[in-house]
Amino acid sequence: MDDKHDGPVTREGIRLHSAADFAGMHVAGRVAATILDEIADHIVPGQSTGELDRLITDMVAAAGATSATIGYRGYQHASCISVNHVVCHGIPSEKTLKPGDILNIDVTVIVDGWFGDSSRMYVAGELSRKAERLIQVTHDALMLGIEAVRPGNTFGDIGHAIQSFVENQRMSVVRDFCGHGLGRVFHAPPNVLHYGRPGQGPVLEEGMFFTIEPMVNLGRPETKILADDWTAVTRDKSLSAQFEHSIGVTASGFEIFTLSPAGRFHPTWR
Numbered sequence: 001m002d003d004k005h006d007g008p009v010t011r012e013g014i015r016l017h018s019a020a021d022f023a024g025m026h027v028a029g030r031v032a033a034t035i036l037d038e039i040a041d042h043i044v045p046g047q048s049t050g051e052l053d054r055l056i057t058d059m060v061a062a063a064g065a066t067s068a069t070i071g072y073r074g075y076q077h078a079s080c081i082s083v084n085h086v087v088c089h090g091i092p093s094e095k096t097l098k099p100g101d102i103l104n105i106d107v108t109v110i111v112d113g114w115f116g117d118s119s120r121m122y123v124a125g126e127l128s129r130k131a132e133r134l135i136q137v138t139h140d141a142l143m144l145g146i147e148a149v150r151p152g153n154t155f156g157d158i159g160h161a162i163q164s165f166v167e168n169q170r171m172s173v174v175r176d177f178c179g180h181g182l183g184r185v186f187h188a189p190p191n192v193l194h195y196g197r198p199g200q201g202p203v204l205e206e207g208m209f210f211t212i213e214p215m216v217n218l219g220r221p222e223t224k225i226l227a228d229d230w231t232a233v234t235r236d237k238s239l240s241a242q243f244e245h246s247i248g249v250t251a252s253g254f255e256i257f258t259l260s261p262a263g264r265f266h267p268t269w270r
C-alpha cells in the first residue's frame with residue numbers, strides 16, 4: 001500500500017477519505033477549473049494548441065500548483081488538447097485551429113498533494129449544429145452519471161445512466177478509456193466505466209473520490225492510437241466529445257470538486 005496514505009480502503013482497493021481530504025480536493029479542483037475558465041477566451045481560429053498549452057503551463061505555475069501530466073509516463077505537456085475526431089490524449093502542437101473546430105482541453109494539477117482533474121469542450125469560431133448536439137449530449141451524459149452518485153448505488157448505475165442516455169440519442173460511448181479513482185494519486189481504483197448495468201460493480205461509499213469523464217462519438221465507439229503512442233482517434237473519423245469532473249461521495253450524494261467558479265463549465269463559448 002502507498003505510504004502517503006492511511007485510513008480505510010474497501011476490498012476493491014478504493015480509498016475512503018476524510019472530511020479534511022474533501023477540503024484538499026476542493027482546492028485542487030478549483031485550480032483546475034479556474035485554468036479551464038481562463039483559457040476559454042484564447043480559443044480562436046488561427047491559435048495553435050501548443051500556444052494554448054504554453055498558456056496553461058504558465059497558469060499552473062501562477063497558481064502555485066504542479067502539473068500532474070508533465071513527466072507522467074513520458075508525457076511532456078500540461079494539458080491534453082483533443083480536436084474534432086481525436087477522442088482523448090491529443091498532444092499540443094503548432095498546428096492551428098480552423099473555424100468550427102471543436103476541442104476538449106483536459107488539465108490535471110496537484111495542489112498540496114491533491115489531484116484536480118477536469119476537462120471541457122470549446123469551439124474555435126462558429127459551432128455547427130451536429131457538433132453542438134454532440135457536445136450537449138456528452139455534457140448531459142456526464143451530469144446524469146454524477147446524479148447517480150450516492151452511497152448504496154453502484155458504479156454500474158453510473159455507467160448505465162450514461163450509456164442508456166447516449167445510445168437513446170443514437171450516439172456511442174467509448175469503451176477503451178474510463179474514469180478513475182484519484183486523491184493523493186492520479187489514477188487509483190476503481191476503473192469508472194461509462195457503460196454498464198444497474199447494480200453491477202463496486203458499491204459507492206462515503207469518502208470515495210473519482211472522476212467521471214465520458215467520451216461520446218457521433219459514429220461508432222471504436223478508437224485507435226496514433227503512431228505517437230498517445231493520440232486516440234475514432235476509427236471511423238467521426239466527431240468525438242468529452243467532459244470530466246472530479247467528485248467525492250458524501251453521506252447524501254456527491255460534491256463536485258471541479259465546478260467552474262465563472263459558471264463556464266458548459267457552454268464555454270458564451
Ligand code: MF3
Binds near residue numbers: 107117
Ligand atoms: N487527465 C487525463 C485523465 O483524465 C489523463 C492524461 S494523462 C496524460 O485521466 F499523460 F496524457 F496527460
Ligand code: CO
Binds near residue numbers: 117180244
Ligand atoms: Co481523469
Ligand code: CO
Binds near residue numbers: 107117119
Ligand atoms: Co483528465
